[in-house]
Amino acid sequence: MSQHPARKISNFYIDKFETIDYNVNCSVNIKGGCMSFGDLIRESRVGKKIGLREFARMVGISPAFVSQMEKGEFKPPGEDTIRRMAQVLGFDEDYLLAQAKKISSDIKEIITENITDGSKVPEFLRLAKEKSLTPEDWNKLIQQLKDGK
Numbered sequence: 001m002s003q004h005p006a007r008k009i010s011n012f013y014i015d016k017f018e019t020i021d022y023n024v025n026c027s028v029n030i031k032g033g034c035m036s037f038g039d040l041i042r043e044s045r046v047g048k049k050i051g052l053r054e055f056a057r058m059v060g061i062s063p064a065f066v067s068q069m070e071k072g073e074f075k076p077p078g079e080d081t082i083r084r085m086a087q088v089l090g091f092d093e094d095y096l097l098a099q100a101k102k103i104s105s106d107i108k109e110i111i112t113e114n115i116t117d118g119s120k121v122p123e124f125l126r127l128a129k130e131k132s133l134t135p136e137d138w139n140k141l142i143q144q145l146k147d148g149k
Contacts, residue, residue, distance in 0.1 A: 036072055037069075037076045037099050037100045037101075038069050038070040038071060038072050038076075039070070039072075040099055041066075041069070041070055041085060041089070042070040044089045044090075044091070045089065048089060048090070050088070050089075052066055052067060052070075055088065058084075058088050059081060059084045059085050059088060060081070060084060061077060061081055065077070076100035076101075076102070077100075079097065079102060079104065079105060082096050082097050082100055082102065083096075083097075094107075111125075
């Protein structure tokens with residue numbers, strides 16, 4: 001048993017010397033370095049000269065949560081909160097959700113409603129990943145669908 005005090009987070013006791021790191025998955029910033037979701041939010045917020053408390057008020061969450069999330073101590077918030085963050089910071093909502101390793105609920109619905117026995121949706125998505133489609137490739141596919149081809 002630890003000799004130093006522990007703090008309770010949710011239903012888990014965390015040693016004050018341990019670190020909970022939700023920054024394992026990272027985005028790539030313009031400089032080519034690794035940037036966590038919290039880092040991305042903090043850098044964007046500071047770049048727009050929005051204080052932590054003001055940002056929390058604008059998004060509808062507590063300043064303590066914002067601080068801990070930016071430091072990687074808490075996981076990213078839910079979809080609605082991330083959407084509000086995207087609006088405040090000027091990000092595309094789907095992009096910011098993806099940086100939090102989340103998928104928009106409407107996309108989940110589209111996928112789950114269209115997966116039937118023998119469905120090609122999962123095959124299409126896996127093939128797209130395997131082929132490492134570029135943004136240009138995706139744009140071509142989207143245009144073909146719009147054109148009805």
